[in-house]
Amino acid sequence: MATFSPTLKQHQFFQTFGDETVLEILYGGAAGGGKSYVLWSMMIIKCLEYPGITVGLARNTLADIKKNTIASFYEVSINLGLVHTSYNYNSQEGKITFKNGSVIQFFELRYMPSDPNYDRFGGALLTFGCIEEAAGVPEKGKSIFQSRLGRWMNDEYNIMPQLFMTCNPGMNFLYSEFYRPWQKGELARHRTYIPALLSDNIYQSKHYKRNLELTLSEQDKSRLLEGQWDFDSDKARLIKYDTVLDIYNLSKYKSSGDYYISADIAFTGDKCIILLWQGLEIFKIYNYKGDEPEEEIIRIRDEYNVDPRKIVYDSDGVGKYLKGKLRMAYDFINNGVPINKENYSNIKSQVYFKLAELINMGLVKSRDTYLKEELIQEVYEIKSVPMETVEGKMSIIKKKEVVKNIGRSPDISDAMAYRMVFELKKKVGRSFFIG
Numbered sequence: 001m002a003t004f005s006p007t008l009k010q011h012q013f014f015q016t017f018g019d020e021t022v023l024e025i026l027y028g029g030a031a032g033g034g035k036s037y038v039l040w041s042m043m044i045i046k047c048l049e050y051p052g053i054t055v056g057l058a059r060n061t062l063a064d065i066k067k068n069t070i071a072s073f074y075e076v077s078i079n080l081g082l083v084h085t086s087y088n089y090n091s092q093e094g095k096i097t098f099k100n101g102s103v104i105q106f107f108e109l110r111y112m113p114s115d116p117n118y119d120r121f122g123g124a125l126l127t128f129g130c131i132e133e134a135a136g137v138p139e140k141g142k143s144i145f146q147s148r149l150g151r152w153m154n155d156e157y158n159i160m161p162q163l164f165m166t167c168n169p170g171m172n173f174l175y176s177e178f179y180r181p182w183q184k185g186e187l188a189r190h191r192t193y194i195p196a197l198l199s200d201n202i203y204q205s206k207h208y209k210r211n212l213e214l215t216l217s218e219q220d221k222s223r224l225l226e227g228q229w230d231f232d233s234d235k236a237r238l239i240k241y242d243t244v245l246d247i248y249n250l251s252k253y254k255s256s257g258d259y260y261i262s263a264d265i266a267f268t269g270d271k272c273i274i275l276l277w278q279g280l281e282i283f284k285i286y287n288y289k290g291d292e293p294e295e296e297i298i299r300i301r302d303e304y305n306v307d308p309r310k311i312v313y314d315s316d317g318v319g320k321y322l323k324g325k326l327r328m329a330y331d332f333i334n335n336g337v338p339i340n341k342e343n344y345s346n347i348k349s350q351v352y353f354k355l356a357e358l359i360n361m362g363l364v365k366s367r368d369t370y371l372k373e374e375l376i377q378e379v380y381e382i383k384s385v386p387m388e389t390v391e392g393k394m395s396i397i398k399k400k401e402v403v404k405n406i407g408r409s410p411d412i413s414d415a416m417a418y419r420m421v422f423e424l425k426k427k428v429g430r431s432f433f434i435g
């Protein structure tokens, strides 16, 4: 069999196996540090060394294991000289069975409302466990998974019920239980943290680093490339303050384009914001306070002769009622699937990123200065959520968070963002030169 040639950090990680003083081992803290590689090496080598053991491999979702983590399995198994007849990978059941009877069984750690106590792990009997990309994992999932360790052939082989984890910097238990205490020199005795950056990986590809530098946001660069745990919320902002103010700078700007209406619906009490647009310019802002917002939308539509298909409103909750009244309009579902299935956590994040992009390009304007201060504050507050992995989905921070920061619901920026569905749906006209 070919050998495993670990990096220095990977070697340290390997050394912890069987160390009676450590039960939880965390490796990583940046992208490309050889996390997936070393985790698979550990699992495969131990499976071959101890016939009949069962290793649990957990991640936030099974889909992530099957789509992303598994790629490293093939890479490592080839490098270790494992022939494909010596194991069986059953993707349906989520497990890899080796000829000697050892098994790597997959687990999904994400919180499911239908199984809040993780009863789905009930019968699992595991020798030791691994969590890949633990930054996205709820603590309860981690500890229940951990409670299943040490239950299969541990006495026969004298194997400890250790838990091996990899991660990028994250804001869950990893931060409070590992990173913070480690930094202060107060890490619990049964825990070990082995920080490993891209630069610690002698096998790193130059292209990989370059690609991350080009594609990641400033915030994600410092986290994923530099291994920066402390969250810099300024870097999470998608738009600079000056650029936000530029929305009101109309010098050299000429109105053009079709009329659109975008609305953040509320029937009572709350603010119902209706925006009338000409192209990407907000022409007029309405703060409707009555209980028939659909009538107000129809009134504006008729006054400006707006195409009924160029109206968008949010149909979550109270907005649902509007469906019958505005049949041709786009009913926006905040948690819906992104247009063209782009890599966003939901359509709400997608339209916000688009809004930020167009504002940064200086294309979004407002002629109406009504509620100017509120608009500026809300748009400036648009922030991205740091990605948990480089394969992660792009997301903006939760509304709850924004409400906490500005003390009210961001109704104006929501309405502005909804307008973006029409930009995202536009077919991009491209001509190809076929030579």
Ligand SMILES: Nc1ncnc2c1ncn2[C@@H]1O[C@H](COP(=O)(O)OP(=O)(O)O)[C@@H](O)[C@H]1O
Binding pocket: 004, 005, 006, 007, 010, 028, 030, 031, 032, 033, 034, 035, 036, 037, 038, 072, 075, 079, 201, 203, 204, 205
């Ligand atoms: N010990 C090793 N031997 C050979 N190649 C390695 C080794 N460790 C890492 N690599 C290479 O480095 C790349 C990045 O490692 P990976 O484990 O995928 O990083 P991470 O999971 O931390 O992002 C891998 O695809 C692999 O090609």
Ligand SMILES: [Mg+2]
Binding pocket: 035, 036, 037
């Ligand atoms: Mg990885």
